Amino acid sequence: MSELSRASGVPVATVKYYLREGLVPPGAPSARNQADYDDAHVHRLRLIRALRGVGRMGIGRVRAVLEALDDEQLSLHDVLGVAHRALGPAPDRRVVTDEIADACAEVDRFIVDLGWEVASDAPARGVLADALVALRRLGRKCGAEVFEPYAEAAGRIAERELSQASTGAARADTGATRADIVEWMVVGTVVFEAALTALRRLAHEHLSSARFGS
Amino acid sequence: MSELSRASGVPVATVKYYLREGLVPPGAPSARNQADYDDAHVHRLRLIRALRGVGRMGIGRVRAVLEALDDEQLSLHDVLGVAHRALGPAPDRRVVTDEIADACAEVDRFIVDLGWEVASDAPARGVLADALVALRRLGRKCGAEVFEPYAEAAGRIAERELSQASTGAARADTGATRADIVEWMVVGTVVFEAALTALRRLAHEHLSSARFGS
Numbered sequence: 001m002s003e004l005s006r007a008s009g010v011p012v013a014t015v016k017y018y019l020r021e022g023l024v025p026p027g028a029p030s031a032r033n034q035a036d037y038d039d040a041h042v043h044r045l046r047l048i049r050a051l052r053g054v055g056r057m058g059i060g061r062v063r064a065v066l067e068a069l070d071d072e073q074l075s076l077h078d079v080l081g082v083a084h085r086a087l088g089p090a091p092d093r094r095v096v097t098d099e100i101a102d103a104c105a106e107v108d109r110f111i112v113d114l115g116w117e118v119a120s121d122a123p124a125r126g127v128l129a130d131a132l133v134a135l136r137r138l139g140r141k142c143g144a145e146v147f148e149p150y151a152e153a154a155g156r157i158a159e160r161e162l163s164q165a166s167t168g169a170a171r172a173d174t175g176a177t178r179a180d181i182v183e184w185m186v187v188g189t190v191v192f193e194a195a196l197t198a199l200r201r202l203a204h205e206h207l208s209s210a211r212f213g214s
Numbered sequence: 215m216s217e218l219s220r221a222s223g224v225p226v227a228t229v230k231y232y233l234r235e236g237l238v239p240p241g242a243p244s245a246r247n248q249a250d251y252d253d254a255h256v257h258r259l260r261l262i263r264a265l266r267g268v269g270r271m272g273i274g275r276v277r278a279v280l281e282a283l284d285d286e287q288l289s290l291h292d293v294l295g296v297a298h299r300a301l302g303p304a305p306d307r308r309v310v311t312d313e314i315a316d317a318c319a320e321v322d323r324f325i326v327d328l329g330w331e332v333a334s335d336a337p338a339r340g341v342l343a344d345a346l347v348a349l350r351r352l353g354r355k356c357g358a359e360v361f362e363p364y365a366e367a368a369g370r371i372a373e374r375e376l377s378q379a380s381t382g383a384a385r386a387d388t389g390a391t392r393a394d395i396v397e398w399m400v401v402g403t404v405v406f407e408a409a410l411t412a413l414r415r416l417a418h419e420h421l422s423s424a425r426f427g428s
Contacts, residue, residue, distance in 0.1 A: 150413050161418070194341055202368070204375070
């Protein structure tokens with residue numbers, strides 16, 4: 001147990017809690033009050049740590065991701081979809097005004113035009129529609145085509161990221177590397193999202209210095 | 215007053231509150247209990263609405279941005295810097311471990327290598343350093359060069375955005391258009407940041423369908 005904690009970076013008390021909650025499978029009993037844990041346990045704990053920490057998921061969402069991961073019937077793409085949805089944010093759609101419905105329909109057409117195949121309930125569609133509504137409320141007379149340069153940049157970045165993840169995908173027949181890819185996706189989504197937006201702000205500052213500086 | 219509210223999209227009670235707080239200059243007295251407001255008032259109110267709404271700034275931060283805007287000694291670049299900092303997020307640096315200090319130093323060198331001139335206290339530097347720390351804690355043995363493709367993409371996007379903003383900059387000698395550029399920068403930073411990250415997630419889903427789908 002203490003080795004498992006050291007190898008995974010998860011405190012012993014937290015490991016015990018995950019075992020009780022069934023998020024981590026029990027070890028093989030070895031001696032009185034002892035159990036053997038293997039690499040799969042370490043990988044599972046590292047994944048939970050990434051989902052909880054970087055992904056800021058509650059235990060319920062972590063459970064949903066792990067259940068999808070353990071379901072052999074689901075493709076890795078399906079598992080990544082569950083993880084994506086668990087990451088949020090999901091726009092509030094309790095009240096759908098005409099303004100919001102129009103923006104959603106426009107964003108859907110925009111995604112079709114890009115040739116992108118994404119689930120009809122992907123929360124990022126709603127985030128994009130909300131951005132369009134915000135621009136219009138601020139008086140910008142624009143349609144979803146305002147997002148074109150961003151789609152191009154995002155597509156290029158994602159292409160690069162997915163080919164790195166695929167290097168691992170060839171090995172994705174074992175549970176551990178399937179878990180590794182999900183971990184990498186969650187970490188990659190959250191951490192590089194923060195990095196990309198920070199770099200855009202730094203680039204703004206640099207370029208604005210040349211154009212608007214005294 | 216009611217015309218001003220209609221033209222700016224800010225409720226009358228809120229306009230009165232901003233006048234009392236000194237965020238909006240008083241109108242020219244015209245008749246008993248009446249005042250004349252002009253385009254500059256409308257622009258100011260629209261800017262406050264953008265800072266409060268899309269930018270989610272509290273009144274104190276809005277005041278800081280407006281004071282910078284009104285200070286004729288400050289270049290537009292300086293005003294944009296104040297707005298940038300008011301937008302947050304600012305990483306928590308009450309405790310600086312060696313791990314964080316190392317990451318900050320690496321990020322600083324990375325930005326020098328990019329040839330980007332940004333203030334030494336730009337909060338986005340800290341966001342980037344935190345992302346590097348998060349990657350390392352998750353076992354990735356990487357340096358700041360892991361951000362290179364993101365810097366390239368962010369630089370290209372920012373370049374495009376700034377040239378659009380500069381179209382307005384030629385007219386930036388009046389208070390109103392200076393305010394317009396600040397408004398556009400805040401709106402652009404926040405709204406297109408959300409759009410860019412949503413599009414990256416959609417691109418991930420699309421590409422992962424082809425690679426990992428059943």
